[in-house]
Amino acid sequence: MAVAEDNAPSEGRAPSPFWTIARRDSLAGFLFIAPQLVGIVTFVLIPLGLVFWYSLHEWNVLAGTFTYTGTQNYRMLVEDGSLVEVLGTTAVFSAGLVIFNMSLALLLAVLLNQKLAGITVFRTLFFSPVVVSLVAWTIVWGFLLQKNGGINGVLQVFGIEGPNWLRGEVTAMISVIAVQVFKNVGLNMVLFLAALQGVPNELYEAARIDGAPRFKQFRRITLPLISPTILLTSIITIVGSLQVFAQIAVLTQGGPGLSTTVLVYYLYQQAFQFHFFGYGSTLSILLFVIVAVLTFAQWQMRKRIVFHEN
Known part of the structure; x- marks a missing residue:
């Protein structure tokens, strides 16, 4: 009886309001993330589910048929002889792009981090291609890389006979990467x-007092402290390299042969040129798996490459 009396609400105590501060904060948080959440569901999760559904069918747009084929498209994926070469080309393109992009970006950042007069002009100059239209940029480079284009014209001044950059297997890959x-x-x-x-300047001052050369300062101070940014840029660059399409379509159309046919362009060919929409959807699933695995692997590596990461 005493326990019941202890658990009974005290007489005269006002009931707790429903909209407490914690609930109001939670509601505000949900409202702030709601647009992003709706966007992810609408433009990522639902299309991903539809792509998987299409990969189990063969969709003939011209005949108006949509036939369930089960795992037939996935068997075609395993038996596709060209896919191995396409994946190899994709690996070469992605590796070259990531290595040269990040190395050059870090070198430019170090050079432009100096306190010199007019350095802002050079920063703007190197960043300006980012905001230029991708197609316009690629078309201009397409003219420059032709047999009688601007690059070979410059080489002729020094007595060098330049190749047809977009028609050789090796030079075409080098060109699209560049x-x-x-x-x-x-x-x-x-x-x-x-x-x-x-990066705090005090660390560099202490290193100079101890007699550390510049390269050792860069390796022991700079690289560890910017390692979170290195991880971020590596993820962005690798994922971006696996999604490159417009440059290949405008410059080489995947040729010569399959030498520049990366996975995204091969997917486009199968789905929109050969009208194998089911198989194209299967290639999309493969691309999604590759991107997810690489991103997860990089994220797991952060414990080794990121400074002070637990």
């Missing part, structure tokens, strides 16, 4: 520049 590197290197440069400006 075009993409010069287009987006400014974005990573800005991120690295912001990270470099956040």
Whole structure:
């Protein structure tokens, strides 16, 4: 009886209001993330589910048929002889793009981090390709890389006979990598520049007093402290390299042969040129898995490469 009396509400005590401060804060948080959440569901999760559904069918747009085929498209994926070469080309393109993009971006950021007169002009100059139209940028480079284009014209001044850059298997790959590197290197440069400006000068002063050379300062101080930015830019660059399409479509159309046919362009060919929409959807699933695995692997590596990461 005493326990019942203790648990009974005290007489005269006002009931707790429903909209407490904690609930109001939670509601405000949900309202702030609601637009992003709706966008993710509408433009990411639902399309991803539809792509998986299409991969189990063969959709003939011209005949108006939509036939369930089960795992047939996935068996075609395993038996596709061209896919191995396409994946190899994609790996070469992504590796070259990531290495040259990040190396050049870090080098430019270090050089532009100096306190010199007019340095802002050079920062703007190197960042300007990022805001230029991608198609316009690629078309201009397409003219420059032709047999009688501007690049070979410059080489002829020094007595060098330049190749037809977009018609050789090796030179075509080098060309599309270079075009993409010069287009987006400014974005990573800005991120690295912001990270470099956040490194305390006191650490460099202490290192100079101890007699540490510049390269050792860079390796022991700069790289560890900007490692979070290095992780971020590597994820952005790798994912972006796997989604490159316009440059390939405008410059080489995947040729010569399959030498520049990356996975995204191969997907486009299967779905929109050959009208194998079911198989194209299966290739989309493969691309999604590759991006997810690489991103997860990089995120797991942060414990080793990011300074002070637990």
